[in-house]
Amino acid sequence: MASPLDVAVIGLGSMGLGMALSLVRAGHRVAGCDIAEPGRAALAAAGGHAAATPAEAARGASAALVVVVNAAQTEAVLFGPEGAAATLAPGALIVSSATMAPADARRFAARAEEAGFHYLDAPISGGAAKAEAGALTVMASGSPAAFEAARPLLSAIAATVHELGGEAGIGASFKIVNQLLAGVHIAAACEAMVFAKSLGLDLDRVFEVISQSAGTSWMFENRVPHILEGDYRPKSAVSIFTKDLGIVSDIGRSGSFPLPIAASALQLFVATAAAGMARDDDASVARLYARIAGLDLPGETPPGTETR
Amino acid sequence: MASPLDVAVIGLGSMGLGMALSLVRAGHRVAGCDIAEPGRAALAAAGGHAAATPAEAARGASAALVVVVNAAQTEAVLFGPEGAAATLAPGALIVSSATMAPADARRFAARAEEAGFHYLDAPISGGAAKAEAGALTVMASGSPAAFEAARPLLSAIAATVHELGGEAGIGASFKIVNQLLAGVHIAAACEAMVFAKSLGLDLDRVFEVISQSAGTSWMFENRVPHILEGDYRPKSAVSIFTKDLGIVSDIGRSGSFPLPIAASALQLFVATAAAGMARDDDASVARLYARIAGLDLPGETPPGTETR
Structure with missing residues (x-):
């Protein structure tokens, strides 16, 4: 396998938790956060780190997977107070998986890239069982550099990755x-x-x-x-x-x-x-x-x- | 194969013609009719008989397949002037394949059975290519006697026959x-x-x-x-x-x-x-x-x- 990475998973619902556990299984160092306790507890039990905030989960990480409910939550956990963008390592990768309007995906990508991050617009499908099995389908678009950085993570969480284009918004x-x-x-x-x-x-x-x-x-x-x-x-x-x-x-x-x-x-x-x-x-x-x-x-x- | 039967096919559109040709291939004696010439010509060219009316097509036949557009046409070609019911052999089988309301299917079955015929409520699906290949799907309901009489015909036209119940209306x-x-x-x-x-x-x-x-x-x-x-x-x-x-x-x-x-x-x-x-x-x-x-x-x- 590729060398272990420090990865933050923001949102530990049924999809995010499954993805976090798949990353742990693949040997990565995973810190996750969620407002709800059960997801945090399950991640900690599996050997991950349960963080209190997105900023804490993302501190020094080379990638953050955002698996929250919608565009507003994605914006908040990335760019709001205690957001991940403030603490990610320079040049880190953001993988955004919430379903959202293409215009929102483009907006977040622009903001992330302005801050020196790579951004992959990467909605997922397949349901909780496939998330847990590391067998999701990912509909992804983004720069070649974003895809390159995402490869070891996508291989841990997905059975199928559709590479759909060179800019955010297409995946969405x-x-x-x-x-x-x-x-x-x-x-x-x-x-x-x-x-x-x-x-x-x-x-x-x-x-x-x-x-x-x-x-x-x-x-x-x-x-x-x-x-x-x-x-x-x-x-x-x-x-x-x-x-x-x-x-x-x-x-x-x-x-x-x-x-x-x-x-x-x-x-x-x-x-x-x-x-x-x-x-x-x-x-x-x-x-x-x-x-x-x-x-x-x-x-x-x-x-x-x-x-x- | 079973012994050859005299079969009328009423309606030689893309579905009816395919069914008629499949019956000819299976060795049955097929007479068909349609208002439009091309279906009649194609049937005649394949060795069937092109009749001018439903009554002519059905004369003395042991089965009539009705493959017209709707309930009104089904009623007309069976029970109207020059309809098939007047000339079919006593105790013959009527197979009705037009899409129609269940109430219409029940009404036609009652009328057919009153006249001493068996009636199979037998809508089809699969399209023209499968009709021609004798590989339709049939969603059929009717009495055991109707199913029994229909078996040699269904085996010629269908790849799948769903036997859905003992009375007309269920297939519809x-x-x-x-x-x-x-x-x-x-x-x-x-x-x-x-x-x-x-x-x-x-x-x-x-x-x-x-x-x-x-x-x-x-x-x-x-x-x-x-x-x-x-x-x-x-x-x-x-x-x-x-x-x-x-x-x-x-x-x-x-x-x-x-x-x-x-x-x-x-x-x-x-x-x-x-x-x-x-x-x-x-x-x-x-x-x-x-x-x-x-x-x-x-x-x-x-x-x-x-x-x-």
Whole structure:
């Protein structure tokens, strides 16, 4: 393996923690921080250092991976008070993985480069299990120098790295397009499954047949089992898609590009969140349809008899 | 093979003709009819009999496959003047493959069974190439006797037969759920690809990356190449989805089931048809977005300079 590096991981949620643990396993010296205790404790238990602030995690490090929720948090943990940019080693690498508008990615890259850092616009996909396994997909863009510096880190966290271009913003754009489709496909899968229920169909059979037909999608095959099992513990929460389709919607509006399908899907995630399911699995859109239509889904109390 | 049967194929469009040719290849005696000449000529050239009416095609036949556009045509070619029901052999089998509302399928089955026929509710999917190869997917429901009678025919036309239940309406319901998803996924693929264009992305690279990501769908992988090649010759036309999502929408409304995502997709197909592309490939929804947003797609004249 390459020589061990001092790496900060800012944000130890399910994705950031998995990435931090993958870096520890690859032999790097990892310091991480998060507002929440569980991520810090898990990193410390695995042999990493749990820091109190981004600045502490990044002190003297040659790279910082930023795996927070959005652009505002990314800006705060990099450039705010106690931010990482103040303490990173000169010429260090910043890898930014939150989903954000391309314009934000370009803005942060410019600011980082002005301060003498390399910046890789590197949104990720794959979910918590793949993060932990070091098998994420990374949609990355940035300067050749940023890619060069990132190589030992990316090899520890990712199974696939798409190198998408020489400047920040391109990675963010690819991720946004992916999220548009992913969000629409989840909402459509939920709409179709509860519609199938309204037609009196056997949902297990619907899953089996549609999975083999032209109506299938990656999300249909991944999320419908949650509906069939009545398991809405959040593998990925509704709130991720109110956020990501919100970004999609903002970009479309600011760029005068109409997105009627994405807008419908966004409203369904918003309605599902409004109905109290923001932190539940994103397949909960199916529960929203079932409640509206007065239908029973596996593991769900029939509407009208629930006590929640 | 089983003993040769006298089979009528009513409707010799791209799907019906492919099924008729597959039946000829399997050794059956096939008589077919269509309002349009090309299908009749192709069947005659392959050794089948080109009939002038459904009644003529079905005279004395032990089975009729109905492969027309919708429920109204199915009703007309079976039970209207010169309809097949008047001339089929007693106890014959009717295989109905048009996409239609489950209630229509149940109504036609009842009427056919009252007249002493077996009825298989058997929508198909797979497209023209698979129809010609005898490799369709059939989503079928009906009595055990109907399935039994259909077996030698299904084995000639289909690679996969989903046996979905003992009565008509179930096959139609599965097909409708599939078409809801298929239509939404086509519209979403078009929305996403032209949105990607608006972000300045390389569309070939978008196709490559998204096809490997959580945002992919069967339709994304199948239809986006049409956009990349600028080839809108109709493999499946926009008008198929104004029709099929129209049926979905009617069922939802009559059953008080809300379908906001399908409704958005339907409106996009309607808008694409209204813009003059009803008979073009259903990926033409991408051209609608491109024209609205003033963007250039492969093979497409930039808006404002087109002469069409």
